[in-house]
Amino acid sequence: MSSKLFIAFVLLPVLLICVCIEAQAPTYRYHFCSNTTSFTPNSSYQSNLNLLLSSLTSNATRDIGFYYTRAGVLNSTTEVVYGSFLCRGDLTPELCQECVATIAKDGVQTFCPLGKIAIIWYDECMLRYTNQSFLNRMDEAPRVSMWNIGNISDPTRFTQLLAETINGLVAPASNAPSGAKKYAKKEENFTDFQQLYSLVQCTPDLSSTSCDTCLRGAIAQLPGCCTGKQGGRVLYPSCNVRYEIYPFYTVQAATPPPAPSPPSLLLPPPPGSVTRPDQGNNDQISPLTIVAIVVPIAVVLFLVGCIFLKRKTRKKYDAVQEQNGNMHEITTVESLQFDLATIEAATNRFSVNNKLGGGGFGEVYKVTVI
Template sequence: MNEIATRAAKGDQLGKKYATQEVNFTAFQTLYTLAQCTPDLSVSDCQTCLKTAITYLPNCCPGKQGGRVVFASCNVRYELYPFYRFTAQQLPPPPPPKPVLHSPPALESKGKNKNSSTTIIAIVLPVVVSVVIFAGGLICILTRKSKKYDAVEQENGNEITTMESLQFDFSTIEAATNRFSVDNKLGEGGFGPVYKGKLPNGQQIAVKRLAVSSSQGLEEYKNEVALLAKLQHRNLVRLLGFCLEGAEKLLVYEFVPNKSLNYFLFDLEKQGELTWTKRYMIIGGIARGILYLHEDSRLKIIHRDLKISNILLDKDMNPKISDFGMARILGVDQSKATTNRVVGTYGYMPLEYAMHGHFSIKSDVYSFGVIILEIITGKKSSNFQQSDEDEDLLSHVWKHWNNGTPLELLDPSLGNSYSRIEVIRCIHIGLLCVQEDPSQRPTMENRVLMLNSYTITLVAPQRPSTFLIPTTDSNFTANELVSYQSDPSKSIPWSVNQVSISDMDPR
């Protein structure tokens, strides 16, 4: 199977990531195998996806003559019958022609009629038997396939089907985490504790065990499973499976060794490990992950809970966006939506969402802007305390930007090891993202372009809206917020390139 996975990942001349192979299973049986990826995956991502799927085969189909593991972007299958269509290159050699039998001439009409009847029976009987066998086989295949999938529920009119191959037994997860031992505990979030585990095949995993009292209910749990099962991007945490047994609600993710960005950024001892080069790389990675959710995936997804603690870091400090329980899907032609249930975290939400329940891709853009400013300053948007004059992080950043002293915002742990142009540009982009008017916030496509190109000049930002923030991260209701009036007449007296042009859009 590993060999066929490699062939499928490389693809054929038409770019299709698909491969089949037949091998002699016994002296009388042939094993037919298939591996396939979606065309958007790279060779390495396709190979990783297929090899992960292959590791599930021993657990999903013990004692069966065939089996299949289906992921969002790849699948593998084996059977003892040719279940796939042969291509022109895979057509089996034609059988040798049957010898022509020459019957002796009939001597009378009775013998001729007898021979005709025998011939008709000889032709019709095999055809009837073949049809019966084919119908029986088709019924068996359809019956077995129907057992391999569980209908989960409909969300916003879209039927979401979760494959059996993503389901874990509770006993498997319990054994992997050493019965959820304290030694295996990685941390605890608002929805419950997270444990490190190890599957029988040696793969390390992270298991989120939702607490009974968790604010993430069954609907949010199913929402996260359904969304992440369809998404694959290097800057999104990968869902490996789930377990829903009785009161237990578990989510199984790839293990990300460096915990969250929150762990490094706001720890006085760990801050020094985040050099400016790493911080700039993390900002770019987060931007690409959000762009994938908004524009490049099969769905248009609004995360709605982007924050520092939901950004995980892999062994190379590449960021991975996590926690999709609050995410929502928008239609292809839909630009925004409204909810009566405002959920999220203080300091990361725009006023139109916090006060009126209006959310769109520009809501995530606002959260991204706050994250940029936190990464640069090393200060939390919530629990912000700088001076009596600065009520929140955005006011603090705007004051220095408006006074022409943006470099004074920089995290002191960076010392003098940073790029002045990159820092000022990132502050500029962060302020554009947190504009009060959603239409004045750039799209993620433009943000990624601005981060990757210095030739694009940025428009001057206006003063961002500000609001009172409590001293801890928490969910809130709209009437808890006190809004301040922004002053759109003020703008910065200087710009990086001394020129101002509008965002570039494709023709």
């Protein structure tokens, strides 16, 4: 296979998947608000909280994807508010800031409008604040366990692969140097057509020992919630772990090796023939023609899939939140998968009646969302 064909068939779909992941708006997952502490509207605590949220948002473009600060004057009559955010390790500074701003602007008012203590988890980031300092402190509560309701084939072998992979990520994440992200991810082949994607992360203010303890504690919760499931995660205030059978983080495309040049076979021209530079054979389909045909189709399929990822949820997640030994079941939604049958149904099997036109990326179809 030539390098051009490799790019068309292998790298292009991977790159389009990454675009789909990054194009989605921040996705809410869960929140915790203390029901024992609240502040009075228009109080000094609310004023300091507003200052804190503004500071967190403005500092969300830091490369480390983490920031801790406080608002209010110590040893004064006003109430000091402490807060931080943590963005998923693969996010760009722009996407990190988008997630933090979404929580600060909408999440706080929606989920914890009067809470002095709050943690709000999105797929892309986490934001927390409280009336007590928590810098350099490992917190394992409250914790949330979530799992995909889809079952995995061959759960015994899958569980063994997951345990080896995700435990192997603890050391690289916890031993990250000071000032760096405490984050690690890895892809492993489960079957010829299915991969395992795993990620672990701590807040960078933790020591290596605290991060190691936090991650191993979170991983220890996975068997109780997620054995035999296609995906699962455990969320702590100070760390989190997650695995899926689809890429929920940005996957770096591998650089293809240079394609070897085909051997040349030189034959003498037949008698009476005239030699000239090869101008190509118009009667044959060249590899470039194949690429020109396949690439537009691939682009259309993946872009239509991205629309479905944004517009329609198809998989559900069950979740359990544990606080002080009490378990609370919740249900939330998850969708990062689509199939060809769904796309064909949405376009009426790529009917001419649904065709809107064409361009540099190929033919464009109207999609009917059910």
